[in-house]
Amino acid sequence: MCAQLQKIWSELNPNELAKVLHEKALICFLNQSGKFMYVSQPLTVLLECDESELLNKSINSLQCTKVEQQAKHPLWGIISNETFWNGYIDLSTKRGKDLRVLTTFALLENKELHESYYIGIFDLNPLHVDFQMFKENDSCYNSFFNNSPIPKSVFDLETFKYVDVNEAWEDYTGFNRNNALNHTPNELKLHTVFNSEFINTIKSSENISISHDKVELINHSDSIKHATLTFKKIFIHNQAYLLEIIMDSTERLKYQKVLEKISKKSVQKKDVILKLAGLVGGDLSYVFKEITRLAAKTMRIERVSIWQFEEGKNTIACQSAYNLKEHDYFKQVEFKAHDYPKYFQYLFKHKTLRVDDAIHSEQTEEFAERYLKPLNITATLDVLIQGHQTHYGVLCFEHIGSKKEWTIEDEEFATSIANIISLAVECDKRNTAEIELIKSNQKLVGLNSELKNLQKKLEQENIYLREEIDLVFNYEEMVYGSKSFSQVLTDVERVATTNATVLLLGESGTGKELLARAIHNTSSRKSKPLIKVNCAAIPKELIESELFGHKKGSFTGAISDKLGKFQLADGGTLFLDEIGELPLDMQPKLLRAIQESEIEPIGGTKTQKVDIRIIAATNRDLQEEVQAKNFREDLYFRINVFPIIIPPLRERIEDIPILLEHFVNKYSKLYSKSVKYISEETKRDLQSYSWPGNIRELENLVERAIILSNDEKLKIPNFKSSEKESLISSTNLSLDDVQRIHIKKILHKTNWKIEGPDGAAELLQMKPSTLRDRMKKLGLKKLT
Ligand SMILES: Nc1ncnc2c1ncn2[C@@H]1O[C@H](COP(=O)(O)OP(=O)(O)OP(=O)(O)O)[C@@H](O)[C@H]1O
Incomplete structure (x- = not known):
């Protein structure tokens, strides 16, 4: 400790010094520049420094810079303006801990030495200050109580009435000292903290310090303030009292509320x-x-x-x-x-x-x-x-x-x-924009695949149509002169414009396929394909695939996807030729496809809708086939919606001369022949023939004749003018054929009358029963 300081102390009243410097005191001495001259040991501990680190160092260096107000005003600047200074200061310890301490600085002067120093007394909690000491020492009591800027009061512990209040208290509460003394806060209506629980707590403990936060204080003019009240039991002349310190929080609470409101809103x-x-x-x-x-x-x-x-x-x-x-x-x-x-x-x-x-x-x-x-x-x-x-x-x-x-x-x-x-x-x-893009992409993808499908279909249709083109005539090439065929064409015209299923019944070569094409060409479906399936010509195992198509790998040999005739005919007409030859096991599948307008390719997982008009044709007697269980009745009824019977050529011999002309012209052109004449005799001969092969037979005969002819007159080799001769000379016919043709011709002549005068039996010189048996054997039956 420096000599000057010792000198000052020696000048001081030793009693006072002893009281001030009790061993636990947090005390320092500062010179007039605010530098530490002495630091008590407890204070060094508090500041986490050695005494040597503090001596000659300015108190400003301990000032906590985080606290804005003090940072603007150096601590020493504030203290050195006063001879006595009391208040809170914010310090930082050596390790950076922030401390808020209540301090009192008092100027001590040594007149002899003409020197002055500040004594600084620190207290972490103002209530740690030994009140008794202050009471005994008037100057301390004055400093810490009477002159304190903080509102303070002292209560009698028996009555809880005020025994002392300071000036700050008077200013704060608005009550004057004389009015307050000997009254309780309750009586003054200042606050209501002193309830029985509080009183019991205070009385029952020796050393107590209690704080009540946000206490509502109604001051003398009835305005409301908020404060934190801190109570501490103190002893003055061995008598216990209660010290109350008021820390106003009205403003703080007000700002706190505003801040809370702002923060809540934000x-x-x-x-x-x-x-x-x-x-x-x-x-x-x-x-x-x-x-x-x-x-x-x-x-x-x-x-x-x-x-x-x-x-x-x-x-x-x-x-x-x-x-x-x-x-x-x-x-x-x-x-x-x-x-x-x-x-x-x-x-x-x-x-x-x-x-x-x-x-x-x-x-x-x-x-x-x-x-x-x-x-x-x-x-x-x-x-x-x-x-x-x-x-x-x-x-x-x-x-x-x-x-x-x-x-x-x-x-x-x-x-x-x-x-x-x-x-x-x-x-x-x-x-x-994205949705539009996706939509147009999807549309593009859709169009692309549609294009691919159409392309594929077109390719297949083209191949198919090229295959078919040689097999069929077009509508214009159909010639006739008979009433019976004219009736057939009337029926064709009537049914063509509808979507009804048509069943064409007639012997082989009568023109069923030609009529099917005529129906299609006259219908609204004419721009779409007419697809023919010859049920008799397709091997049994392949017929389902031919009709409904197959997927790649669905059976051995299915090396790629194949469209069936149903798909090819979608939107157009499907001509099921020789339907009577359709295998029995295929019949229900066909029926379902026709009924549901729906097909399922072999190996496919999904059914496909198709829009198809069906035309079926057969040279068989389907009713008989149904009875013989060769043809399903349900399919028969399904296709027999609009039956058209095409009469055989022998029943419309008026057509023969016209057909003859037609075929002669056609094949003369084809083979570059100059056949110009057909004798009446030839025509008659041809008309008297029964034509079991119908128009196809006539056409073939003419084609052959044209090939062989060398002059302008048509000659038909091996064809005799008399009916009998012509029949006999039909070289390729079996005995049954000859019988069938002859009996059929007679029956045609008698208009299918068997018994009685001018009946077929009489003309054939047979018993009617024998004739009937023969007819049955030869499969002769009048078409209805
Ligand atoms: N009215 C007609 N005018 C000209 N040619 C015809 C006529 N009717 C049939 N034909 C010709 O006769 C031949 C046989 O005709 P089509 O193939 O249509 O008979 P179909 O009854 O279908 O025979 P199939 O039952 O054997 O299949 C064809 O060459 C066809 O052009």
Whole structure:
């Protein structure tokens, strides 16, 4: 310790010194520059330094810089202005710990040495100060109680009445000392902390220190203050008292409340912004509705609306508008931008327009008569909504009624909302563009695969049609002269325009296929294909695949997908020739396909719908086949919707000369022959023949004759003019054939009359029963 200091101490009253420097004291001496001259050992511990580290160091160096107020005013600057200073200071220990300590600095002067020093007394808790000591030592009591700027009072522990109050207390509570002494706080109606529980606690413990936070204090003028009350049992002349220290928290609480309110509001706003941001990407009209509703609710603003500029920014139209009071959306008008030039000019320039008095403000008064006054709108806050390259529109907040002052927070919130709207608009644009892109891609993919299918189908159809072209005649090439065939064509014409299934019944070579083509060509399906399936010509194992198609790998040999005749005929006509030859096991599958208009390719997993008109043909007696169980009855009924019977050539001999002409012309041209004449005799000969092979037989005969002929007259070799001769000379016929042809001719002549005069039996010189047996054996039956 320095000699000067020892000298000062030696000058001091030893009793006083002893009291001051009791071993636990937190004491220091500072010179007039504020540098430590002495630091008591407990204080060094508190400051986490050695004494040597502190000596000659300024107290400012311990000042806690985190506390703004003190950082601006160096500690020593404050203390050195006073001869006595009492108050809290904020210090940092060597290890950086922040300490708030109650300190008292008093100037001590040594007149002899003409030197002066400050003694500093530190206390972490003001109540640690030994009150008894202060009471005994008037100067200390004065310092720590009477002169303290902190409101303090002392109570009798028996009565809990005031025995002492300081001046700060009088100022703070408004009560004067004389009125307060000998009264309880309850009697003064100052506070009601002294209830029985409190009194018991205080009385039952020796050394107690209690703090009551946020106590409501009603001062003398009835105004309310809030404070933290700290109570400590103290002893003065061995008598226990209760010390009360008032730490005012009115302002703190007030600011705390304001801060809490602000922070609550800002959290609320942040939540709303986050919630609205989460909506971005959804349906735009829904997002707008939510934005206007939540923005109105959060800002407590009566009307919130979103407006969009139309093309060229000439008009602005409302997209969504919410009324907070009515909890509902409302319809808005449209504004022409050029009617309100000042408003728009200002908005485009400043992006935000905050108007507390909308009716009289320069920028918004244009709206006053037509819009603001009728709706009682007094204040507006408008924010421009940015689009991608241009402005999208405006977000409007409209306050109704009393005066309103917008705050900077309002503007910030409105700007955030406007930003969310921009995001939502851009996102919506992108979504729409994306959807369009996906749609057109899908369309493209669809068109592509349709094109591929069509191409494939076309290729197959082409191949098929080329195959078919040699097999059939077209409609124009069909010639006739008989009434019976004319009737057939009338039926064909009648049924052709419908979608009805047609069953063509007739002997081989009578022209069933030609008629099928005629029906198709006269129908509305003529632009689509007519596909023929010869049920008799396809091997049994392949018929299902031929009809319904197959998938690659569905059976050995299925090296690629193949379309069936049903698919090829989709939209057109399917001609099932020789349907009587269809294997029995295929018949139900065919029936199902016809009935459901649905097929399933072999190896396929899905059924396919087809739109097909069916024409079936057979030279068999299907009714008989049904009875013989060779043909399913249900299929028979399904195809026998519109039966057309084509008479054999022998029953329409009037057609023979015409057909003869037709074929001679056709084959003369084909083989470059110059056949010009057909004798009447030849015609007659041909007409008297029974033509079991019908027109095909006639055609073949003429073709052969043309090939062999060398002059202009048609000669048919091996064909005799007399009926009998011609029959006999038909070299390729069996005995049964000859019998069948002859009996059929007679039956035709008698119009299928068997018994009686001019009956076939009589002409054939046979018993009717024998004739019937023979007919049965030869399969002769009148077609109905
Ligand atoms: N009215 C007609 N005019 C010209 N040619 C005809 C006529 N009717 C049939 N033909 C010809 O007769 C031949 C046999 O005709 P088509 O093949 O249509 O008979 P079909 O009854 O279907 O025979 P199948 O039952 O043996 O299949 C064909 O060459 C066809 O062109």
